[in-house]
Amino acid sequence: MSITTSLSSQDLMHYEDRYGAHNYHPIPVVLSKGDGVYVWDVEGKKYFDFLSAYSAINQGHCHPRIISTLKKQAEELTLTSRAFYNDQLGKYEKYITEYFGFDKVLPMNSGAEAVETAIKICRKWGYEKKGIAHGEALIIVCGENFHGRTTTIISFSSDPDARGNFGPYTPGFVSVPYDDIDTLGEVFAQQGKYIAGLLVEPIQGEAGVNVPGDDFIPRCAQLCAEHNILFIADEIQTGIARTGSLLAVCGNCTCEHACERGATYTRPDILILGKALSGGTYPVSAVLADDSIMEVITPGTHGSTYGGNPLACAVAMTALDVVVDEKLAQNARYLGAIFRERMQILVEKYNIVRSVRGKGLLNAILINDQPSSSTAWDICIQLAENGLLAKPTHGNIIRFAPPLVISEEELHQCCDIIEKVLSNYSDEP
Ligand SMILES: *Cc1c(COP(=O)(O)O)cnc(C)c1O
Secondary structure (H helix, E strand, O other), rough: HHHOOOOOOHHHHHHHHHHHOOOOOOOOOOOOEEEOOOOEEEEOOEEEEOOOHHHOOOOOOOOHHHHHHHHHHHHHOOOOOOOOOOOHHHHHHHHHHHHHHEEEEEEEOHHHHHHHHHHHHHHHHHHHHHHOOOOOOOOEEEEOOOOOHHHHHOOOOOOHHHHOOOOOOOOOOEEEOOHHHHHHHHHHHHHHHHHHEEEEOEOOOOOOOOOOOHHHHHHHHHHHOOOOOOEEOOOOOOOOOOOOOOOHOOOOOOOOOOOOOOOOOOOOOOEOOOHHHHHOOOOOOOEEOHHHHOOOOOOOOOOOOOOOHHHHHHHHHHHHHHHHHHHHHHHHHHHHHHHHHHHHHHHHHHHEEEEEEEEEEEEEEEOOOOOOOOHHHHHHHHHHOOOEEOOEEEOOOOEEEOOOOOOOOHHHHHHOOOHHHHHHHHOOO
């Protein structure tokens, strides 16, 4: 189609603006190609991708092995629905449960659907296993959480944009401040017999890469165990090697598979995955749990037409293979430390950047201006002009999360770009 390929970035942005709902505010670049850590716009300009589609592209853009599986499976069988068995689902279920160390998996598509699934499993477990009185089950969540966009999930968001005018809200959720184990302990002590689960992000990604204290996650799990409450980890953004271990709940454990042997591994009762589970090719999400929990789900109680489809299953197995074969967790851990070191130098050198935080290759810098200012946005525009794509979150925070296949040399080039742009800003009054 020669007409569409000749459209400029300006034309294409205009189309989105004119014909698409305005539910996003993108950085003004129009991308048409990706390979590894690089993306190209329609005019052919090359960029480093430092967002990785919110950590869905951990394996890099268009990873050849994942694309090959996608093409191969697409030519065989794509969708059967769960009315019938298919020849990929069982293999995938065996593979992913062994990979992450759980008895069972429930396959879904988007991250928000997986969170909804976990909430349903948790509530049902609360009534049928814990014996909570009908309709009384509570799930504890954390302030500034991000778990997706459904009406139930936004009901327990603290972001006014995410929840405003979308009520009436789903009841049954209680929010406590993030990384505040004392308040959590008090809520458990007071209402423990009504509490079915605790839903937590091991690092809050959307909130601006909030990294809790080292003992927060282990102590959450411990408190949950003491009160017979399910510890639910939303690792949709932090999981699958992003933070320098297979899962962020692994703490500093370096082994390639989630296991119970790692001294620092906190094992969630329910693990939620999405995003990089397909390496950015296809929406694939999953909820993992052991039999004593997953057995509350029986035929007819939950489902999805596309959940567990053979295309998704095949792609996810290859995407997870790549994570281990290419040692992405180890790379994220090694390069993340270098990245934060280089950013720390900028923090000390330039007023414009207040601090750097993160783990593995999930990092953020805090820009020294009000969250309501446009400074972080303007910096991201400058970064794009210099060939690096990133996006602000919460006004004055810039998240940096490149594909985990980035090399040390490429990372240094990116740090040079960031330094160049920030140094320009610091010269201004
Ligand atoms: C992205 C994200 C979700 C939602 O995933 P979608 O695929 O966008 O529905 C949920 N939880 C966390 C922590 C996320 O980062």
